[in-house]
Amino acid sequence: MARTDLAPQRRRPARAFGGPGWGQAAGALSLSLSPVFIELSGADAGTASAYRCLLALPVLALLALPEFRREGRPPRRQLLYGVAGGALFAVDALLWARSITEVGAGLSTVLVNVQVVLVPLLAWAVDREHIPRRFLLWLPAMIA
Secondary structure (H helix, E strand, O other): OOOOOOOOOOOOOOOHHHOHHHHHHHHHHHHHHHHHHHHHHOOOHHHHHHHHHHHHHHHHHHHHHHHHHHHOOOOHHHHHHHHHHHHHHHHHHHHHHHHHHHHOHHHHHHHHHHHHHHHHHHHHHHHOOOOOHHHHHHHHHHHO
């Protein structure tokens, strides 16, 4: 039977592994375990940071490729912002790996998990971002 309406069909986006929640859980797990793995590896801060950034490059390339095909080459200014952001992230990763060796893997794990609470609260305080009711309900459990 042929379609008679001219409205385009809306396609539902594909959900990998049951939706974005799985990706968030995997990211949280890898972030919370990274201090322990860096401590167990015995690597110094520079080596750990370099490998973390280098291992992320193929994933970033795979994520950027569809956008590059869809949007085309980004403007030079946007490219410079991306490079500056990458450099700042590399410095952040280096300082983070260095802090793991200074304070230990246990406290570093606590610091990573505290940011889950602090970032939304800072976004509310600084930018007046809306905090979902679900976050506020789970806040006591996250702090405990």
